[in-house]
Amino acid sequence: MRAPFSNPGQGSGIHDPRDGNGTNPLIRRLEHFGALTAEDRAILSEFCADPFAVGARTEIAQDGARPTGAFVLLDGMACRSKLRADGTRQILAYLVPGDFCDLDGALLDRRDHAIAALSSCRVARIGFDAIRDLTAARSALIPLMRRASLVDDAILREWLINLGSRSAIERIAHLFLELLMRLRAVGLARADGYDLPASQVDLADSTGLSTVHVNRTLQELKRRGLIEMRSRILQIRNVPGLTSLSGFDPRYLAPGPTVGR
Amino acid sequence: MRAPFSNPGQGSGIHDPRDGNGTNPLIRRLEHFGALTAEDRAILSEFCADPFAVGARTEIAQDGARPTGAFVLLDGMACRSKLRADGTRQILAYLVPGDFCDLDGALLDRRDHAIAALSSCRVARIGFDAIRDLTAARSALIPLMRRASLVDDAILREWLINLGSRSAIERIAHLFLELLMRLRAVGLARADGYDLPASQVDLADSTGLSTVHVNRTLQELKRRGLIEMRSRILQIRNVPGLTSLSGFDPRYLAPGPTVGR
DNA sequence: CGAACTTTTGATATCACTCAAGGGACGTGG
């Protein structure tokens, strides 16, 4: 797989009034991890107040670059990806609205992988100084954000299991369910499906399979009546079926009942 | 692969006077990330003052358990592992002396994977309250420990690449080099080798290969004069050869020149 | 309306798995 990404080209700042509160996916995500005060919401809204637009298939942060802040994805879908010397690409994770990355980026000298937009995206940057200020103020937001990062780690481990011990059809089924649950958590899935802007090449680079085999595996999933998929819109026809096929256990995505402290 | 682990059976506390300073692997590891004051060293020594012994092939922390503290591995080798419903096991990471895990465990309700000793180990537990105290005191140790955790994350991503896009021989070569570098960093590798207590079953569960194929791949590595291995002692005969074979790039293990802030 | 991507299909190749069994090494109990 070649990497089909062009360079930054970060769009200019765009302000969307709907960012305020209710529809902010960052707020929606963090609410799963603990109650937010009005002030917390205000801070998070402020973080997302000045997003920039990124075109599909362009890089949001480049491998080897010096981190300049944390990113929050507000709209669209993105991924962490790494290009190997032999031209092979491995996608390491998907980012959906409400996800952020590089909370501790200030501690790092250089990125060791890229963040790239799969669809066109709206992204906000949170400066490291803002994060430091929150930390210094002992804001309850910091543990909430750390919990979200712990879930991201759990997702990464689950991907390792995906690649290490599941068959092609199980890998794809598992990935589709992961994204279904994550999109549901921020209110962006339809009843039984969602927009999945990833191409079959992207899916191949995510699952460690060849493009051809991804294609055939998708056909098999359709043939079994588990999914439908056309023009990047995924309908999951049989969630329990996919779940048992892939051994999906949603608990790793859930924060658990603890309320911190 | 079946999981060959028995239950906790945490040995009684053992105090080894050599833990003080110079030989403490936690101190040795963190020194790579920034300078330590005498007080920092004292705190870290204190953390490791009362280690417990764990027998080979036993679990240090169980999947599904409620976290009770962070762990530091002082001696031996351990792994993160996850047992799947179908009996399959995936090893997610190796822990070498100086590694700790679950720095943010207090934010988690339940573990989603186990920590298991590969050899007999000495392990110290750091209570979450001690970590909270350090955080409250704005100790410079916290960012240092977070940096170490960021390297652990980078290792996990590299494993994903290993499983997703490398061949059997490349995977094993890469793993051997990762461990060589990590053990060197804490002064526990010999000139060109180290003790690797993992069995071929463990290597299979780490690399997503079958035991039989691991065996044959090891023979091939020996045949090519790249390694020697007998009774769990690994000699790397040709580091550059292994490096180019596996596409190993050690930068992900290095903290980078930054000095924090 | 043509260039560049995607998706799809067919044919063939291969890497790695499974099954099966033999041979150490090590520890335990008789």
Add this chain to the structure above:
DNA sequence: CCACGTCCCTTGAGTGATATCAAAAGTTCG
């Protein structure tokens, strides 16, 4: 000290899942 069980490593033979190569058909979009 020998007998036996239990791992672990090794080998052989056969199979299978997935990759590769090549090319056609469909899409998107400037």
